[in-house]
Amino acid sequence: xxxxxxxxxxxxxxxxxxxxxxxxxxxxxxxxxxxxxxxxxxxxxxxxxxxxxxxxxxxxxxxxxxxxxxxxxxxxxxxxxxxxxxxxxxxxxxxxxxxxxxxxxxxxxxxxxxxxxxxxxxxxxxxxxxxxxxxxxxxxxxxxxxxxxxxxxxxxxxxxxxxxxxxxxxxxxxxxxxxxxxxxxxxxxxxxxxxxxxxxxxxxxxxxxxxxxxxxxxxxxxxxxxxxxxxxxxxxxxxxxxxxxxxxxxxxxxxxxxxxxxxxxxxxxxxxxxxxxxxxxxxxxxxxxxxxxxxxxxxxxxxxxxxxxxxxx
Amino acid sequence: xxxxxxxxxxxxxxxxxxxxxxxxxxxxxxxxxxxxxxxxxxxxxxxxxxxxxxxxxxxxxxxxxxxxxxxxxxxxxxxxxxxxxxxxxxxxxxxxxxxxxxxxxxxxxxxxxxxxxxxxxxxxxxxxxxxxxxxxxxxxxxxxxxxxxxxxxxxxxxxxxxxxxxxxxxxxxxxxxxxxxxxxxxxxxxxxxxxxxxxxxxxxxxxxxxxxxxxxxxxxxxxxxxxxxxxxxxxxxxxxxxxxxxxxxxxxxxxxxxxxxxxxxxxxxxxxxxxxxxxxxxxxxxxxxxxxxxxxxxxxxxxxxxxxxxxxx
Numbered sequence: 329x330x331x332x333x334x335x336x337x338x339x340x341x342x343x344x345x346x347x348x349x350x351x352x353x354x355x356x357x358x359x360x361x362x363x364x365x366x367x368x369x370x371x372x373x374x375x376x377x378x379x380x381x382x383x384x385x386x387x388x389x390x391x392x393x394x395x396x397x398x399x400x401x402x403x404x405x406x407x408x409x410x411x412x413x414x415x416x417x418x419x420x421x422x423x424x425x426x427x428x429x430x431x432x433x434x435x436x437x438x439x440x441x442x443x444x445x446x447x448x449x450x451x452x453x454x455x456x457x458x459x460x461x462x463x464x465x466x467x468x469x470x471x472x473x474x475x476x477x478x479x480x481x482x483x484x485x486x487x488x489x490x491x492x493x494x495x496x497x498x499x500x501x502x503x504x505x506x507x508x509x510x511x512x513x514x515x516x517x518x519x520x521x522x523x524x525x526x527x528x529x530x531x532x533x534x535x536x537x538x539x540x541x542x543x544x545x546x547x548x549x550x551x552x553x554x555x556x557x558x559x560x561x562x563x564x565x566x567x568x569x570x571x572x573x574x575x576x577x578x579x580x581x582x583x584x585x586x587x588x589x590x591x592x593x594x595x596x597x598x599x600x601x602x603x604x605x606x607x608x609x610x611x612x613x614x615x616x617x618x619x620x621x622x623x624x625x626x627x628x629x630x631x632x633x634x635x636x637x638x639x640x641x
Numbered sequence: 642x643x644x645x646x647x648x649x650x651x652x653x654x655x656x657x658x659x660x661x662x663x664x665x666x667x668x669x670x671x672x673x674x675x676x677x678x679x680x681x682x683x684x685x686x687x688x689x690x691x692x693x694x695x696x697x698x699x700x701x702x703x704x705x706x707x708x709x710x711x712x713x714x715x716x717x718x719x720x721x722x723x724x725x726x727x728x729x730x731x732x733x734x735x736x737x738x739x740x741x742x743x744x745x746x747x748x749x750x751x752x753x754x755x756x757x758x759x760x761x762x763x764x765x766x767x768x769x770x771x772x773x774x775x776x777x778x779x780x781x782x783x784x785x786x787x788x789x790x791x792x793x794x795x796x797x798x799x800x801x802x803x804x805x806x807x808x809x810x811x812x813x814x815x816x817x818x819x820x821x822x823x824x825x826x827x828x829x830x831x832x833x834x835x836x837x838x839x840x841x842x843x844x845x846x847x848x849x850x851x852x853x854x855x856x857x858x859x860x861x862x863x864x865x866x867x868x869x870x871x872x873x874x875x876x877x878x879x880x881x882x883x884x885x886x887x888x889x890x891x892x893x894x895x896x897x898x899x900x901x902x903x904x905x906x907x908x909x910x911x912x913x914x915x916x917x918x919x920x921x922x923x924x925x926x927x928x929x930x931x932x933x934x935x936x937x938x939x940x941x942x943x944x945x946x947x948x949x950x951x952x953x954x
Contacts, residue, residue: 342718345687367714368681374658391746393717401680404706405655426746433704433739435785472748 331534336372338598349394357460369398388419390474468542481533544582558592561599584617644847649685651911662707670773682711701732703787781855794846857895874912897930
């Protein structure tokens with residue numbers, strides 16, 4: 329599977345003895361992306377047996393402490409571990425000063441470049457792209473400037489139909505790349521063999537959308553349409569919708585409505601208010617709108633087709 | 642007992658799965674002082690069942706991450722918990738900008754005043770005093786400006802010798818305070834009853850010295866003379882004395898030499914290099930110089946006369 333999400337923490341506001349603030353590790357198309365970084369995230373990464381050396385990109389949704397207070401500590405640890413390659417940090421305008429001022433005061437000796445990509449657009453923009461994956465912002469509506477992120481695998485190469493290709497001795501190994509890219513093949517007698525006769529459909533490309541923290545914001549639906557996994561905050565039940573509006577958060581019903589309207593494959597809820605000792609009430613409210621909803625567990629690993637792969641820690 | 646030290650963490654450099662960076666909670670003369678505040682300290686305080694509402698004074702030794710990265714998160718949590726009284730933070734010059742810049746970017750709504758006492762003196766200075774306790778800096782020698790802190794109970798009031806006082810019907814309850822302060826009593830016939838005849842010695846006043854991080858610095862000995870408990874970092878064994886010198890740390894032998902020369906009651910070591918899987922080697926090296934040395938345990942509670950009171954967590 330080319331997409332794997334590890335929930336490192338999904339607490340709101342205050343770190344607890346047994347549950348951490350927001351942080352997630354997304355493995356997609358061979359890349360490791362860290363999403364949000366509340367206090368203690370580096371320890372959560374250790375408990376999840378994540379490899380620090382694979383983390384080169386960090387995406388921060390907004391500059392509230394429960395989403396970012398662990399970032400400077402993680403950077404310091406990467407320095408102590410001798411990281412040499414650049415670290416790319418995506419986040420709201422101000423994040424560079426927020427981090428660099430701390431590193432200045434702690435007289436950190438930086439062993440690697442930190443490349444900040446500061447965001448201020450209120451539209452969805454592409455912030456990262458390589459040959460396999462693209463990342464877009466999802467503008468959210470919180471008390472402070474906030475973006476979710478959409479991680480999307482690019483269309484994968486078509487797969488060679490080895491049996492069909494074998495029927496044409498003229499096709500050589502050096503032609504395979506063009507076939508995978510969808511090109512037809514012209515025989516020396518001028519006959520055109522259509523690509524569909526030589527290749528099979530590519531493997532499915534997966535996508536993941538992270539949306540926290542935000543008021544109900546239906547205009548994100550087109551951005552995340554058909555996403556395989558949607559994480560959407562659900563701080564309150566519907567009876568506290570006014571409170572959700574006031575504090576810049578969503579209800580479970582609203583999160584599920586976004587998932588339903590976006591035709592998401594799966595909805596993961598999180599960022600629950602501490603008032604809910606039993607979060608099943610939030611799950612039930614969401615499932616009344618969107619059946620395939622789950623409440624994550626800390627260190628749970630999620631794939632598009634599996635509920636929980638394994639529990640680290 | 643009027644002095645109780647809870648070790649919340651004593652790791653060097655990098656937070657680990659099961660052991661936290663430097664932070665200690667000192668209860669002395671009814672006050673709760675937090676000393677250093679590495680990442681995750683607020684969770685360590687919860688695990689130690691400490692009352693956040695009792696913390697009004699925080700003493701930071703230096704601005705390296707493993708001693709201060711948890712401070713902004715703790716402040717934010719105190720805000721969310723609705724603290725209203727001032728929080729006093731003692732630390733190196735720059736700590737105010739270090740913290741306030743983070744609070745500015747996170748748009749924290751401060752429910753209480755934060756009063757910074759920024760330090761830059763290279764001499765020992767008194768930084769806090771009330772009717773029961775005094776706190777002095779202990780100038781240390783690290784790679785960055787660093788102070789340890791000496792916490793000292795003031796001499797306690799003398800205790801009334803109720804039996805002796807009962808022999809003089811002229812002495813009234815309103816006279817007791819003067820007697821406790823050491824004054825003699827004059828009878829109406831002009832006779833002077835010396836204080837020693839009416840009162841007993843006061844209870845012992847205790848003291849605690851925190852010294853981390855530092856190179857061997859014998860000129861701190863007069864400052865901490867006769868301290869009841871000394872915490873002194875011991876990052877290395879003596880065979881790495883050059884490394885200790887280079888990185889601004891002490892060996893176990895050096896820590897013990899300070900304890901011996903200061904006539905300390907007890908020495909607690911900490912801040913060990915990660916290379917020592919078994920810290921007994923550090924303990925043995927120190928004990929060859931100063932017998933009453935201990936290696937703390939996380940959440941261990943220490944009093945002058947007890948090794949470990951209880952283990953929280």
